[in-house]
Amino acid sequence: xxxxxxxxxxxxxxxxxxxxxxxxxxxxxxxxxxxxxxxxxxxxxxxxxxxxxxxxxxxxxxxxxxxxxxxxxxxxxxxxxxxxxxxxxxxxxxxxxxxxxxxxxxxxxxxxxxxxxxxxxxxxxxxxxxxxxxxxxxxxxxxxxxxxxxxxxxxxxxxxxxxxxxxxxxxxxxxxxxxxxxxxxxxxxxxxxxxxxxxxxxxxxxxxxxxxxxxxxxxxxxxxxxxxxxxxxxxxxxxxxxxxxxxxxxxxxxxxxxxxxxxxxxxxxxxxxxxxxxxxxxxxxxxxxxxxxxxxxxxxxxxxxxxxxxxxxxxxxxxxxxxxxxxxxxxxx
Numbered sequence: 515x516x517x518x519x520x521x522x523x524x525x526x527x528x529x530x531x532x533x534x535x536x537x538x539x540x541x542x543x544x545x546x547x548x549x550x551x552x553x554x555x556x557x558x559x560x561x562x563x564x565x566x567x568x569x570x571x572x573x574x575x576x577x578x579x580x581x582x583x584x585x586x587x588x589x590x591x592x593x594x595x596x597x598x599x600x601x602x603x604x605x606x607x608x609x610x611x612x613x614x615x616x617x618x619x620x621x622x623x624x625x626x627x628x629x630x631x632x633x634x635x636x637x638x639x640x641x642x643x644x645x646x647x648x649x650x651x652x653x654x655x656x657x658x659x660x661x662x663x664x665x666x667x668x669x670x671x672x673x674x675x676x677x678x679x680x681x682x683x684x685x686x687x688x689x690x691x692x693x694x695x696x697x698x699x700x701x702x703x704x705x706x707x708x709x710x711x712x713x714x715x716x717x718x719x720x721x722x723x724x725x726x727x728x729x730x731x732x733x734x735x736x737x738x739x740x741x742x743x744x745x746x747x748x749x750x751x752x753x754x755x756x757x758x759x760x761x762x763x764x765x766x767x768x769x770x771x772x773x774x775x776x777x778x779x780x781x782x783x784x785x786x787x788x789x790x791x792x793x794x795x796x797x798x799x800x801x802x803x804x805x806x807x808x809x810x811x812x813x814x815x816x817x818x819x820x821x822x823x824x825x826x827x828x829x830x831x832x833x834x835x836x837x838x839x840x841x842x843x844x845x846x847x
Contacts, residue, residue: 518604520658522553523573529554531577563663564671565623565656572653606651609746611660611683613644614675616716621661621673623652636719640732645743655679714801714808715739718823729823734830737837738802741786745803747779789836794829801826 521543528534529550536554540547561567613619613632623630630652632645652673655661660679664672675683715738721729730738787795800806801822806814808822815822 525550526554526557527577531574565653569653569657608686610647611679623671713805733834737830737834741802744779744783748783786836790832797825798829
């Protein structure tokens with residue numbers, strides 16, 4: 515079993531699949547037998563949730579694949595998926611939790627589809643995709659109680675972040691950024707860490723220009739969100755972090771300085787920053803990926819007040835053209 519699995523789930527599998535008595539599990543965990551019994555009953559009652567049920571069915575299959583002669587403690591060790599895989603799963607769940615903590619964000623899961631998406635419905639009725647994830651990651655979030663389904667009809671289930679999920683996200687937040695993902699999630703030097711639930715694109719998308727139109731239209735916001743998604747995906751994996759500020763400083767013409775084999779997300783991100791160039795690319799990286807606020811950006815760059823949002827809009831327009839030219843527009847429209 516993966517290292518992140520809660521003790522309650524381990525007890526459930528040992529009892530239901532391994533046949534271990536409740537009292538034996540309680541004695542091993544140094545808790546009262548009633549505690550383990552409540553854990554088992556609670557998980558059984560949660561199997562009405564399709565994500566929780568799918569996660570438990572998959573874990574049960576893995577559990578049964580180990581020879582029955584092994585005692586549960588040894589079986590858990592044999593089923594361990596390795597530190598590297600656990601680190602990757604943790605980074606993925608934290609990435610999704612951070613997006614779910616944003617205003618009006620929900621996790622949409624359709625039956626029998628291998629992927630899920632974090633989306634947000636805008637005031638004009640449009641749907642904006644914030645992140646995409648594999649279904650097993652969504653199942654892990656539900657199993658840990660970090661997301662819960664909304665009671666509503668329809669084929670597509672919608673989940674929101676729970677209080678436990680927000681608490682887990684706060685615990686992993688550090689001044690330098692995500693603890694699991696490495697220092698490259700940190701803001702740019704001299705930049706203030708933004709509030710957890712808001713980002714520059716969200717704030718600017720609410721503003722109106724002189725004609726009453728949104729300062730950033732849906733296409734520009736979607737382009738910025740696509741850049742952020744690739745940025746976050748590029749950090750996933752053990753020791754796979756990148757210093758994209760150094761990449762920009764180098765003129766966007768050389769290697770990334772990473773010894774890890776390039777992933778598709780890293781290649782897309784590098785291509786987008788290369789197209790934007792060191793000037794516009796720095797603004798897009800700071801605001802869309804590091805979530806640096808406009809005032810902080812303007813002070814750091816030595817610009818006049820309210821000029822940062824103009825430069826950001828120009829960067830997003832260029833970024834949108836890049837995605838349209840490379841076929842990425844279909845994924846963000």
